[in-house]
Amino acid sequence: DHLLGQIPPQVWILHILVGTASLAACASDWARDRQLYLESVQLRKEFTGSVLDAKSSEPADRERILADIQASGSLAQVNQAVEVLLQAGMSTPSLRAATARGGDVRGAARWSLGHLLAVLLVFVVVPVDNSIVDNSCGGPWSFVPMLNGVEGIAWFFIFATRQHDQRSFLGTVGCKVAAAYMVVFVLWMGAALLMNLPMDRRNCVPDAIGAFGLGPCMLALAVAGIEGTANVPVIGPRLVTFALTFGRRGSPPPASAPPALA
Numbered sequence: 001d002h003l004l005g006q007i008p009p010q011v012w013i014l015h016i017l018v019g020t021a022s023l024a025a026c027a028s029d030w031a032r033d034r035q036l037y038l039e040s041v042q043l044r045k046e047f048t049g050s051v052l053d054a055k056s057s058e059p060a061d062r063e064r065i066l067a068d069i070q071a072s073g074s075l076a077q078v079n080q081a082v083e084v085l086l087q088a089g090m091s092t093p094s095l096r097a098a099t100a101r102g103g104d105v106r107g108a109a110r111w112s113l114g115h116l117l118a119v120l121l122v123f124v125v126v127p128v129d130n131s132i133v134d135n136s137c138g139g140p141w142s143f144v145p146m147l148n149g150v151e152g153i154a155w156f157f158i159f160a161t162r163q164h165d166q167r168s169f170l171g172t173v174g175c176k177v178a179a180a181y182m183v184v185f186v187l188w189m190g191a192a193l194l195m196n197l198p199m200d201r202r203n204c205v206p207d208a209i210g211a212f213g214l215g216p217c218m219l220a221l222a223v224a225g226i227e228g229t230a231n232v233p234v235i236g237p238r239l240v241t242f243a244l245t246f247g248r249r250g251s252p253p254p255a256s257a258p259p260a261l262a
Contacts, residue, residue, distance in 0.1 A: 003151075008171045014125060015121065015125065015126065018121040018125055018137070018252055019118050019121055019122060020116045020117045022117035022120075022121060022183040023114065024114075025112065025117055026112065026115070027114075028113075028114075029110075029112040029113070029114050033191060034088065035117075035257075044067065048099070059166055061258050065251060080096055080099065080100070081096060083129065084099050084105065084255050085101075085176045086094050087099075087105060087106050087164035088105045088106060088107065088108040088109050088160040088165075089107065089108065089110060090108070090109040090164070090165055092165040093162075093227075094163075094165055094166065094225065094226055094227040095165055095226065095230075097202070097227045097230065098226045098227050098229075098230035098237070098240050098259060100152060101230040101236065101237050101240075102230075102237035102241075102243040103126060103226070103229075103230045103236070103237040103241050103244075103246050104240065104244060105219055105240065105244060106243075106244060107168060107244055108165060108168045108244055109164070109168065110165075110168055110248075111167040111168040111170075111171040112168075112171050112172075112175070114175070115169055115171035115172060115174060115175035116174070117174065118174070118175045118179070119156070119171075119174040119177075119218075120152070120156075120176070121149055122152075122178035122179065122181050122210070123149065123151060123152025123155065123181075123210070123215065123218075124152040124153060124156075126148075127146065127147075127148035127149040127152065128145075128146075130145040130148045130203050130207060130249060131145045131146050131149070135200075135201060135202075135203055136201060136203040136204050137201065137203075137204040137207060137208065138204075141204065141208070144204065144208050144211050145203070145207045145211075147211040147215075148207055148210045148211045148215055148234070149216070151210075151215035151216070152198070152215070153209065154193045154213075154219060154221055155174060155218055155222055157220070158170070158223065159171070159174075159222065162168050162222075162225065163248040165226070166226055168238030168244065169221075169225070169229070169244060170222050170225075171245055172223075172243045172244055173218060173221050173222070173243045174218055174222075174243075176217040176243065176246070177214050177215075177217065180214055181206065181209070181210050181214055183206075184206045184209050184210075185203075185241075188202070188205055188206050189202060189206075189221060195249025213242030221239070221243075225235040226240055226261055229243075
């Protein structure tokens with residue numbers, strides 16, 4: 001009761017509404033992901049890994065196009081572009097560069113409204129509410145929740161200005177960072193309740209972790225984008241793969257290796 005009593009009912013209602021909307025949007029996104037996954041499986045059934053095996057209703061056109069591709073020496077690039085297209089849903093220079101570095105870009109063509117609502121709740125709604133209610137850091141650290149809010153608004157500005165092929169990466173990163181904040185919040189509050197500790201300004205520690213740790217990481221990855229993140233030695237491709245694939249339906253198995261050219 002003491003914890004609930006510190007926060008006005010209107011604030012709880014707002015948090016519940018935004019959280020419920022995020023979960024509902026995620027459920028819709030998961031259903032859409034399933035349909036797109038099935039469509040991707042069907043498309044890949046006829047792809048061997050090389051455009052040399054592609055079919056055409058006009059054999060002459062097929063021979064001319066393949067001759068032009070081989071003459072230009074760009075067969076490997078074309079095969080990679082098609083592979084990225086089937087895996088991500090689109091093929092752009094950034095996605096191909098991330099794939100070339102070893103990142104898994106499946107699903108990069110579609111971003112989730114649920115992910116954005118999760119970021120909105122954790123990095124805008126909650127910190128602004130904490131500042132208004134004044135139940136977070138006090139004294140010289142009273143700016144901490146507002147710093148969280150500023151970082152959240154900055155993230156949305158970056159998201160709005162990014163090209164479509166970057167938005168899925170930004171959204172999944174933002175959602176995972178928001179989830180990390182919620183884990184910290186639940187553990188911190190749960191420990192206080194179990195040990196019967198005072199709840200006054202108990203939000204300060206989670207907000208500080210968000211403002212000085214999680215928020216800057218989220219912004220740094222948003223600024224770097226998918227290609228810039230993939231270029232980070234060793235961990236970059238792993239970050240891209242984790243961001244885009246963790247918690248998502250697995251992609252179809254990769255196409256077989258293209259046949260060697262004589």
